[in-house]
Amino acid sequence: MHLDHPETMPQRHTHSAEPLRADGTRRALRVGLGGPVGSGKTASVAALCRTLREGWSIAVVTNDIYTREDAEYLLREAVLPPERITAVETGACPHTAIRDDISANLEAVEHLEETLRPLDLVLIESGGDNLTATFSKGLVDQQIFVIDVSSGDDIPRKGGPGITTADLLLINKTDLAPHVGADLATMATDAKRQRGDLPVIFTSLTSDDGIRDVADWITAHLTEWHHKAAA
Amino acid sequence: MRHSPHPRQPQRTRHHAPAATQRRPVPPPTPAHRQKPRQGRDHRRDERPLGGDRLTIDVTAGDRAALEVTTAAATLALRGPTTAPATYDVRLTVGEHASLRWLPQPLISAADSNLRQTCTVELASTARLLLREEQLLGRANEDPGHLVSRLLVHRAGRPLLDQQTAYGDPEPGWDGPAILHGHRAVGQLLLVDPQMSMRRSPILLRPRSREGCAVLAPLAGGPALLATAVAPTSSTLRELLDEALTHALGQ
Amino acid sequence: MSRAALLLLADGRFPAGGHAHSGGIEAAIAHQAVHDTDSLQTFCRGRLHTTGLTTAGLAAAAAAGVNPLLLDDAADARTPAPALRAVARRLGRQMMRAARATFPSKDLERLAAARPQGAHQPIVLGLAARAAGLTPLDAAYAAAYENASGPATAAVRLLSLDPLDASSLLAHLSTDLDAVATAAARAADRATAEGVDALPSASSPLLDITGEQHAAWTVRLFAS
Numbered sequence: 238m239h240l241d242h243p244e245t246m247p248q249r250h251t252h253s254a255e256p257l258r259a260d261g262t263r264r265a266l267r268v269g270l271g272g273p274v275g276s277g278k279t280a281s282v283a284a285l286c287r288t289l290r291e292g293w294s295i296a297v298v299t300n301d302i303y304t305r306e307d308a309e310y311l312l313r314e315a316v317l318p319p320e321r322i323t324a325v326e327t328g329a330c331p332h333t334a335i336r337d338d339i340s341a342n343l344e345a346v347e348h349l350e351e352t353l354r355p356l357d358l359v360l361i362e363s364g365g366d367n368l369t370a371t372f373s374k375g376l377v378d379q380q381i382f383v384i385d386v387s388s389g390d391d392i393p394r395k396g397g398p399g400i401t402t403a404d405l406l407l408i409n410k411t412d413l414a415p416h417v418g419a420d421l422a423t424m425a426t427d428a429k430r431q432r433g434d435l436p437v438i439f440t441s442l443t444s445d446d447g448i449r450d451v452a453d454w455i456t457a458h459l460t461e462w463h464h465k466a467a468a
Numbered sequence: 469m470r471h472s473p474h475p476r477q478p479q480r481t482r483h484h485a486p487a488a489t490q491r492r493p494v495p496p497p498t499p500a501h502r503q504k505p506r507q508g509r510d511h512r513r514d515e516r517p518l519g520g521d522r523l524t525i526d527v528t529a530g531d532r533a534a535l536e537v538t539t540a541a542a543t544l545a546l547r548g549p550t551t552a553p554a555t556y557d558v559r560l561t562v563g564e565h566a567s568l569r570w571l572p573q574p575l576i577s578a579a580d581s582n583l584r585q586t587c588t589v590e591l592a593s594t595a596r597l598l599l600r601e602e603q604l605l606g607r608a609n610e611d612p613g614h615l616v617s618r619l620l621v622h623r624a625g626r627p628l629l630d631q632q633t634a635y636g637d638p639e640p641g642w643d644g645p646a647i648l649h650g651h652r653a654v655g656q657l658l659l660v661d662p663q664m665s666m667r668r669s670p671i672l673l674r675p676r677s678r679e680g681c682a683v684l685a686p687l688a689g690g691p692a693l694l695a696t697a698v699a700p701t702s703s704t705l706r707e708l709l710d711e712a713l714t715h716a717l718g719q
Numbered sequence: 720m721s722r723a724a725l726l727l728l729a730d731g732r733f734p735a736g737g738h739a740h741s742g743g744i745e746a747a748i749a750h751q752a753v754h755d756t757d758s759l760q761t762f763c764r765g766r767l768h769t770t771g772l773t774t775a776g777l778a779a780a781a782a783a784g785v786n787p788l789l790l791d792d793a794a795d796a797r798t799p800a801p802a803l804r805a806v807a808r809r810l811g812r813q814m815m816r817a818a819r820a821t822f823p824s825k826d827l828e829r830l831a832a833a834r835p836q837g838a839h840q841p842i843v844l845g846l847a848a849r850a851a852g853l854t855p856l857d858a859a860y861a862a863a864y865e866n867a868s869g870p871a872t873a874a875v876r877l878l879s880l881d882p883l884d885a886s887s888l889l890a891h892l893s894t895d896l897d898a899v900a901t902a903a904a905r906a907a908d909r910a911t912a913e914g915v916d917a918l919p920s921a922s923s924p925l926l927d928i929t930g931e932q933h934a935a936w937t938v939r940l941f942a943s
Binding site for chain 2: 758921924934
Binding site: 325326327328329330333334337338339340341343344 | 738812
């Protein structure tokens with residue numbers, strides 16, 4: 238099946254993530270979610286959609302390693318109507334599609350912008366990758382790196398661009414810490430050392446409203462983005 | 469399939485008025501079927517394009533005419549007295565509100581033959597066309613000759629379809645996984661009909677088969693569907709193209 | 720401008736979306752038609768002399784100044800599979816984005832305005848080459864090289880081939896690349912006088928069929 242929509246693709250006036258559309262209005266805020274396989278990126282996206290969809294117009298772009306799994310999960314969970322979810326194929330290189338050659342993702346985002354106006358927020362989920370994967374600033378305005386406790390409490394210490402530079406580090410599955418022998422305090426200390434003042438959120442998405450702090454963080458950025466637009 | 473009539477003398481040529489014009493006099497197809505003087509060998513004694521031969525067929529379905537052209541048996545390209553390629557050029561012209569069905573039997577590229585074939589079609593904007601081309605690469609247990617074939621279709625003066633294929637040695641990779649992958653029968657079916665609904669999705673025929681497959685899909689430049697098929701044998705190829713035609717006609 | 724612009728255009732890292740496309744090799748591998756370096760080489764060679772020649776001709780003609788809108792129609796006529804047309808236009812849009820940022824030119828702006836849904840990729844490539852001051856032959860080389868290197872690179876990922884073997888097979892295709900690029904540039908030169916019918920229309924039935932089949936898969940790694 239074709240995942241793009243060539244029939245309706247508008248003329249491009251921007252080369253990448255310029256904040257204004259051709260008509261001078263401010264485009265949607267773009268937030269990337271990256272991180273290793275199984276850390277909870279798709280679950281985070283689903284939870285964010287459920288929490289934020291009442292107040293904001295949202296769309297999602299997924300970058301599955303093997304096409305459409307994540308997009309179909311989101312469709313199955315009905316977190317958004319189908320026209321608000323787009324999958325991008327990544328040719329077995331998910332990090333390339335969000336960092337080195339972002340053209341397919343930009344197309345997907347711009348298509349959503351054109352068809353779903355007005356759009357406030359686009360969440361771009363990377364394919365599960367390794368600790369070096371980060372989003373290009375040409376594609377996203379803010380990026381969240383998602384890791385989880387059960388993959389080892391030494392991940393923050395190991396660092397890597399995702400851990401050290403993401404605008405928000407989300408450490409998921411804290412409920413599993415006692416079962417896997419993970420030391421949350423050590424993780425927090427290591428994260429602080431790697432990231433300085435950049436924020437870190439510990440959560441368990443399986444708990445009630447486990448996404449709340451992340452949603453609040455995004456809401457703050459959305460509000461700021463809109464203030465800039467109004468200015 | 470062994471005998472081949474001369475391709476300039478289709479065995480059956482029918483002219484009949486299109487239904488929409490039956491109540492008034494039908495202009496004659498002008499010219500309905502014109503043959504160009506042949507250059508070289510006397511075609512009445514030699515019914516097959518040989519090395520060095522130059523054959524041309526010119527068929528015009530004039531405005532509002534309906535014409536069907538078939539051949540009774542395959543055309544066989546054979547090795548000739550020279551290694552120079554034979555040429556076989558078909559020019560089809562279909563006028564306004566005219567219809568042409570061009571359904572020749574397959575062209576067989578026999579061992580050591582060398583044929584350049586062109587089929588050039590000029591369609592008026594309201595013309596209808598059904599065209600089938602089938603190529604068999606070699607007779608039984610025989611390597612094919614060298615066959616280069618171009619199909620060029622213009623509709624209302626704009627290119628609708630332009631495809632050249634080249635099979636047999638010395639064409640690079642012709643039998644490999646990007647081109648034929650061992651298949652020995654290849655063909656196309658083109659249906660152009662301005663009254664056809666064009667919001668059609670491609671149809672895949674036998675996509676999981678190793679014994680031939682085809683796709684039927686709309687072209688970009690007009691109300692046209694093209695089926696492309698590859699198969700190990702001529703009979704499977706014909707089955708696929710017949711199946712494609714059934715889909716194309718919406719049956 | 721500098722000949723070095725050709726290296727930039729032909730570099731697989733030029734951010735124009737090509738990395739997500741396999742040039743038909745994902746389908747060929749699924750059909751077990753390609754399974755090792757030898758069969759990959761035969762595939763790349765056959766593709767180069769068919770669709771590679773055709774795309775190189777379109778790119779060279781665009782670089783030679785042939786009307787890009789007529790070339791876009793010619794590309795449609797040479798691409799009967801809708802899935803492959805969609806891919807060519809999608810890659811054309813992505814190439815346009817990269818080309819406008821890299822080699823800004825009025826020609827590119829005009830084509831972007833006339834074909835907001837994307838022109839066929841080799842035409843955009845040819846116009847980018849023209850904007851960079853490159854020759855039609857240069858544009859043909861870039862298109863032909865990309866035609867062969869795309870599936871070779873994808874096959875390394877899909878079959879876990881030794882990347883050195885893939886580089887070696889591309890080196891073995893050098894004379895084929897020379898021949899294809901030269902023929903494409905000659906045809907482009909003819910097309911400036913005779914029109915787009917003078918351009919190559921070499922095609923492959925299997926690439927058209929499997930290209931459409933691949934587009935119908937629900938699970939795949941590459942977009943084409």
